[in-house]
Amino acid sequence: MDRRFTILALLAAAALAPACRSSDPRASDGRRIFRLGYLPNVTHAPALWGLESGAIGSALGPSVVLEARAFNAGPAVIEALFASDLDAAWVGPNPAINGFQRSHGKALRIVAFSVANGAQLVVQPQIRSAQDLAHRKIASPALGNTQDVALRSWLSREGIQSEVLPLANPETLLLFGRGAIAGAWVPEPWSSRLVVEQKGVVLMEERDLWPARVFPTSVLVASAAALSKRPDLVQKIVEANADAVRALADKGARDLVERRLARELGKKLPQEVLDRAFAGLVFSTEVLDAELRKAASDAHRLGFLETADVEGILEPRFAGPKAAMGGTR
Structure with missing residues (x-):
């Protein structure tokens, strides 16, 4: 199929x-x-x-x-x-x-x-570039939701093969803190929670991908x-x-x-x-x-x-x- x-x-x-x-x-x-x-x-x-x-x-x-x-x-x-x-x-x-x-x-x-x-790709501090996400696990809020589509589109344009995991936002926060996922493309306040509470780093600000920002x-x-x-x-x-x-x-x-x-x-x-x-x-x-x-x-x-x-x-x-x-x- x-x-x-x-x-x-x-x-x-x-x-x-x-x-x-x-x-x-x-x-x-x-x-x-x-x-x-x-x-x-x-x-x-x-x-x-x-x-x-x-x-x-x-x-x-x-x-x-x-x-x-x-x-x-x-x-x-x-x-x-x-x-x-x-x-x-x-x-x-x-x-x-x-x-x-x-x-x-x-x-x-x-x-x-x-x-x-109000959406960002937040990654673990050791991730320095898009290529570092190859073959890593990245979370989105749900299959086919707005951030999921944004993440998959960006990965496709960058030519990166990663495993996208649709997860509830609280689960993403937990798994990110444990280091079980490399990053997450999530809306606010979850992206800010990853940055402030879990010391994540913003790799991509979604507005930068749009012509009028x-x-x-x-x-x-x-x-x-x-x-x-x-x-x-x-x-x-x-x-x-x-x-x-x-x-x-x-x-x-x-x-x-x-x-x-x-x-x-x-x-x-x-x-x-x-x-x-x-x-x-x-x-x-x-x-x-x-x-x-x-x-x-x-x-x-x-x-x-x-x-x-x-x-x-x-x-x-x-x-x-x-x-x-x-x-x-």
């Missing part, structure tokens, strides 16, 4: 799973339920800020019950969308593209952009069912995302993100880690269309997608101007 067929088969499995939940769920008191997904990463700061501040719940209003659910990586979010377990979610662009293509455009749309940048890290997607049956609630989530992006341009708002993250991870991260993580991000709802298409092209070249076509993935009803910009490292 060739590699392209194997990868496509793995990614198609979730798309073939039957939808087993109502597309218009209700609480016992008759109120509508809105189910929202996110990742406990600094790259999902708009979600973390919106949940911790209560802004998302307030935006939906008292007649809606908000159910928020955290995931380790984007592919699991897409599986939940396929199973009708989520109405909307923050996710990386590559899982969003995968879900769109595997469902032939029927499962989801991107309704807003949220965060850019900016790439999408987190986008907001909505299920086709939510777009069809509850567009008013999707609109409110899009507006809440924009409010969060504006708020996060002010460093004072990040305390709420840090508090939510501490609860999600079970510990408060060192301030040095958090400061470093935030410094590498750009908070913006600006549509990065060319970068989205490049992400699709890279995934197609690796065999994750049948084509690089993403026509129709952006939902035009919710397109809006740039909301805010944060800082970058």
Whole structure:
């Protein structure tokens, strides 16, 4: 079985799973339920800020019950969308593209952009160059997620054969500390945790690989069912995302993100880690269309997608101007 067929088969499995939940769920008191997904990463700061501040719940209003659910990586979010377990979610662009293509455009749309940048290849101190990674183990958060595609694309361009291990981010941190892996291509705050807590060294800053030194890290997607049956609630989530992006341009708002993250991870991260993580991000709802298409092209070249076509993935009803910009490292 060739590699392209194997990868496509793995990614198609979730798309073939039957939808087993109502597309218009209700609480016992008759109120509508809105189910929202996110990742406990600094790259999902708009979600973390919106949940911790209560802004998302307030935006939906008292007649809606908000159910928020955290995931380790984007592919699991897409599986939940396929199973009708989520109405909307923050996710990386590559899982969003995968879900769109595997469902032939029927499962989801991107309704807003949220965060850019914030991913690095961090390696053990003895690794001095890309060639030192040959035949070594390197971690990514999940097969086919945004950092996994970036890592595999970079290795291919460099002509390096390495073993890529899709691992949950906490496991990557543990194995890196034990010296069991040579490096990891991960999003914030995990890359900063590897540098600060485990004395790792940055070998590649992902933004340096992009023509304008900016790439999408987190986008907001909505299920086709939510777009069809509850567009008013999707609109409110899009507006809440924009409010969060504006708020996060002010460093004072990040305390709420840090508090939510501490609860999600079970510990408060060192301030040095958090400061470093935030410094590498750009908070913006600006549509990065060319970068989205490049992400699709890279995934197609690796065999994750049948084509690089993403026509129709952006939902035009919710397109809006740039909301805010944060800082970058």
